[in-house]
Amino acid sequence: MASETTEKIVEAYVRYVKGWATIPNIKCEGQYEIDLLAIDPVNGNRYHIESGVSISGGFSNLTGDDFSLDMLRQRTKQASQRRTVGYFRDRKFTSPGVLAKLAEYGFTGGNYERVIVSWGWTDVAKKQADEAGIKLWDFRHIMLEIAKSAAGRTYFTDDTLRTLQLLVKSMEEKDA
Numbered sequence: 001m002a003s004e005t006t007e008k009i010v011e012a013y014v015r016y017v018k019g020w021a022t023i024p025n026i027k028c029e030g031q032y033e034i035d036l037l038a039i040d041p042v043n044g045n046r047y048h049i050e051s052g053v054s055i056s057g058g059f060s061n062l063t064g065d066d067f068s069l070d071m072l073r074q075r076t077k078q079a080s081q082r083r084t085v086g087y088f089r090d091r092k093f094t095s096p097g098v099l100a101k102l103a104e105y106g107f108t109g110g111n112y113e114r115v116i117v118s119w120g121w122t123d124v125a126k127k128q129a130d131e132a133g134i135k136l137w138d139f140r141h142i143m144l145e146i147a148k149s150a151a152g153r154t155y156f157t158d159d160t161l162r163t164l165q166l167l168v169k170s171m172e173e174k175d176a
Helices: 005-017 085-092 096-104 123-132 139-151 159-175
Strands: 021-028 032-039 046-052 113-118 134-138
Touching (some): 005 021, 005 032, 005 046, 005 139, 032 085, 032 096, 046 085, 085 123, 139 159
Parallel strands (some): 046 113
Antiparallel strands (some): 032 046
């Protein structure tokens, strides 16, 4: 299955900017999927990273709204439910199929960090994430770090980063 563009960007960032080893799009029992596992080879730190990036006006920020499985099943409520910390905490990080697959890769107990990548978040969402031991990464900052990294390199072989590098270069030349 092809991953979303934002997931590919996050993987490219983790792999080429941070220098971590990655495994994307891991299928789990129960129709779940892990977006990205990453390991920092320098210190051995492990990361389970889930992307929830939306630039749609009403659904851009991660929220601290209540998560409900019943509302997730309602087509008209799905988008807002997928933008809650509870959705990630209860479905993406702790579903039995996800935990079993994580264990197969040696991600057990407290030996890894859980990360949500989002287009910003509310204060309530940040508080909930902190309480659940989940780190939040802002997709906009990831894009800026990629842009800075692209400016100092002559060529990326990764298609995603190469596209972003060309965008940055064209913007720089347009402004020159």
